[in-house]
Amino acid sequence: MKGNVIKYERDNIDTDVIIPGQYLKIHDYAELALHAMEGLDPNFHSKVKEGDFILSGRNFGCGSSREHAPIALSHSGIKAVLALSFARIFYRNAVDGAFLLPIEIERDAYSNISEGDEIDIDISNNTIKNLTKKQTYKMKPFSEIIGKIIESGGLFKYKPIYD
Amino acid sequence: MNITEKILARASSRAQVSPDDVVFANVDKVMIHDVSGPGVIKVFDKLKKQGINVDKLWDPSKVWVAEDHFVPSPDKISAENIVKLSNFTKNYGIEKHFKYGMGQYGICHTLSHEEALVMPGEVYVGGDSHTNTTGALGSFACGLGHTDVAYVLLNGKIWFKVPETLYFKLNGKLPEYVMAKDFILKIIGDIGTEGGAYKTMQFGGGGINEMSVESRLTLCNMTTEAGAKNGIVEPDQKVVDYLTSRGATGISLIKGDDDAQYQKIYEYEGSEMEPIVAKPFSPENISIVREAPSVDLDKSYIGSCTGAKYEDLEAAAKILKGRKVKIRTEILPAAISIYKRAMENGLLKIFLDAGATVGPPTCGACCGAHMGVLAKDEICISTTNRNFPGRMGHIDSQTYLSSPLVAAASAVTGKITDPRDLE
Numbered sequence: 086m087k088g089n090v091i092k093y094e095r096d097n098i099d100t101d102v103i104i105p106g107q108y109l110k111i112h113d114y115a116e117l118a119l120h121a122m123e124g125l126d127p128n129f130h131s132k133v134k135e136g137d138f139i140l141s142g143r144n145f146g147c148g149s150s151r152e153h154a155p156i157a158l159s160h161s162g163i164k165a166v167l168a169l170s171f172a173r174i175f176y177r178n179a180v181d182g183a184f185l186l187p188i189e190i191e192r193d194a195y196s197n198i199s200e201g202d203e204i205d206i207d208i209s210n211n212t213i214k215n216l217t218k219k220q221t222y223k224m225k226p227f228s229e230i231i232g233k234i235i236e237s238g239g240l241f242k243y244k245p246i247y248d
Numbered sequence: 249m250n251i252t253e254k255i256l257a258r259a260s261s262r263a264q265v266s267p268d269d270v271v272f273a274n275v276d277k278v279m280i281h282d283v284s285g286p287g288v289i290k291v292f293d294k295l296k297k298q299g300i301n302v303d304k305l306w307d308p309s310k311v312w313v314a315e316d317h318f319v320p321s322p323d324k325i326s327a328e329n330i331v332k333l334s335n336f337t338k339n340y341g342i343e344k345h346f347k348y349g350m351g352q353y354g355i356c357h358t359l360s361h362e363e364a365l366v367m368p369g370e371v372y373v374g375g376d377s378h379t380n381t382t383g384a385l386g387s388f389a390c391g392l393g394h395t396d397v398a399y400v401l402l403n404g405k406i407w408f409k410v411p412e413t414l415y416f417k418l419n420g421k422l423p424e425y426v427m428a429k430d431f432i433l434k435i436i437g438d439i440g441t442e443g444g445a446y447k448t449m450q451f452g453g454g455g456i457n458e459m460s461v462e463s464r465l466t467l468c469n470m471t472t473e474a475g476a477k478n479g480i481v482e483p484d485q486k487v488v489d490y491l492t493s494r495g496a497t498g499i500s501l502i503k504g505d506d507d508a509q510y511q512k513i514y515e516y517e518g519s520e521m522e523p524i525v526a527k528p529f530s531p532e533n534i535s536i537v538r539e540a541p542s543v544d545l546d547k548s549y550i551g552s553c554t555g556a557k558y559e560d561l562e563a564a565a566k567i568l569k570g571r572k573v574k575i576r577t578e579i580l581p582a583a584i585s586i587y588k589r590a591m592e593n594g595l596l597k598i599f600l601d602a603g604a605t606v607g608p609p610t611c612g613a614c615c616g617a618h619m620g621v622l623a624k625d626e627i628c629i630s631t632t633n634r635n636f637p638g639r640m641g642h643i644d645s646q647t648y649l650s651s652p653l654v655a656a657a658s659a660v661t662g663k664i665t666d667p668r669d670l671e
Contacts, residue, residue, distance in 0.1 A: 097442075101634070101636045101638055102638060105638055107617055109283045109317060109318075109617065110283070110318050110323075112290050112329075124637060124643055125637075144441060147441055148636060149615070150391040151393070152287055152394040153287070172445065173446050174377055177392070177396065178394075181393070181395045181396050181399070182393065182395035228270075228409070230409070240396065240399055244272075244407075245300075246402045
């Protein structure tokens with residue numbers, strides 16, 4: 086999966102900046118996308134392209150349980166968030182709803198990947214190739230259940246109801 | 249096994265579970281509100297298009313619904329969400345729908361204990377991150393997103409990875425003027441906003457046994473701010489009395505085994521605790537109140553699931569009685585039952601005489617949604633739970649988190665004030 090990186094070099098990007106509280110009443114996915122990252126980067130909507138990735142530090146998505154957060158990012162075109170670590174509800178919302186891939190990375194990837202770099206994420210080999218800088222980094226493998234849910238395309242497909 | 253492990257083992261019909269086991273747990277109770285409810289309805293619409301049958305819920309009697317975030321409706325979209333929620337509960341036969349303007353209503357987490365909706369030992373999930381609050385009753389209480397809640401509503405089950413448990417032991421009572429809020433801010437300052445990530449935060453020890461149920465609710469509520477999956481206190485007679493006085497029957501207690509395992513034990517001496525604030529822009533950015541920056545406050549906010557239970561209002565009233573506020577002060581009881589008690593016991597008169605405004609239960613200002621949003625550069629001291637950039641309004645507004653005693657004392661002086669230093 087190839088795409089370009091939008092980098093936010095900071096920890097604790099919380100759901101209040103990913104999609105501010107005033108928009109929680111909105112449930113139209115396209116409209117939510119217009120306000121993605123508005124709390125941190127008002128230019129996000131104009132610069133994001135279909136297939137882009139976000140790169141950030143520790144505890145990405147901390148704060149509320151609002152599924153609006155992965156929805157707003159996903160409907161902006163973001164296919165994966167690469168971060169040093171993730172807050173739990175954001176992580177499971179992203180996976181169970183099949184909105185985007187939460188990829189846990191290590192320090193070398195965080196430091197070396199720059200804004201605009203083109204990278205190639207290979208989840209079957211747990212590697213990330215930086216096509217711009219000709220570097221390869223490791224990603225943390227998904228746990229067994231997360232891997233299965235991702236492969237199935239979300240929780241409802243992994244374990245259908247009334248199973 | 250510790251109490252969380254025992255609850256998850258029972259719920260997944262296993263004799264034993266250990267941290268990192270993945271279980272599909274049977275859920276006992278589930279909550280949605282006027283933000284997560286319409287989100288769940290949207291998921292149902294998607295499922296319908298995929299040919300999945302969403303005609304019936306697994307058990308409507310185990311579901312309850314709150315109207316709290318955007319009430320009273322500040323605009324047309326919010327009003328329509330309330331209509332959608334009403335249609336949903338009617339169509340699916342959900343009877344426990346607490347509607348605003350129709351008797352008891354309030355913030356979802358507050359209703360969970362005020363209305364005795366969750367019992368010790370139960371698995372309770374809600375479409376809100378502060379669902380952790382209700383672990384103070386001895387339940388496994390955990391927040392989930394829309395897709396997961398939709399899954400629970402249709403299936404009665406959800407997957408969990410059994411968490412590691414951090415145990416926070418409080419030796420001895422907290423001193424006068426120090427509240428549970430100060431203790432949990434101290435803990436978050438020590439372990440950080442990621443310090444409890446994916447884990448259980450359990451509270452125990454003599455100081456916790458001495459604490460009221462409402463104080464324990466404050467502790468568990470803020471475990472979300474340390475990233476925890478759940479917060480929990482082993483239930484005791486106080487919990488039984490609390491729930492019984494609210495109409496519950498047949499309560500059975502559950503405790504961890506004597507050889508229960510904890511990943512780490514933290515010990516605190518109650519007598520050493522002090523009033524604390526969390527400075528902008530993180531709940532971990534703490535300071536002792538007496539060492540807090542000398543900023544000119546614009547507002548004091550006493551509200552939310554964290555800081556507007558009856559005990560919180562009593563604390564604020566103790567400070568505001570016979571005094572006047574110097575800054576805008578908004579007090580919003582977290583449920584109608586609390587509002588009514590505050591009226592009957594003269595608390596509301598104390599607040600109004602002090603010059604504060606008293607509003608209806610709502611999450612509105614806590615999440616910067618409506619009814620008390622902060623302007624650019626405004627500084628607020630608040631009994632709520634989060635102070636990320638823009639949390640309570642403009643991205644350049646600032647929030648200091650505190651106990652209701654500190655928020656009330658600061659309302660009187662206009663500066664961040666230790667209640668022990670008031671004249």
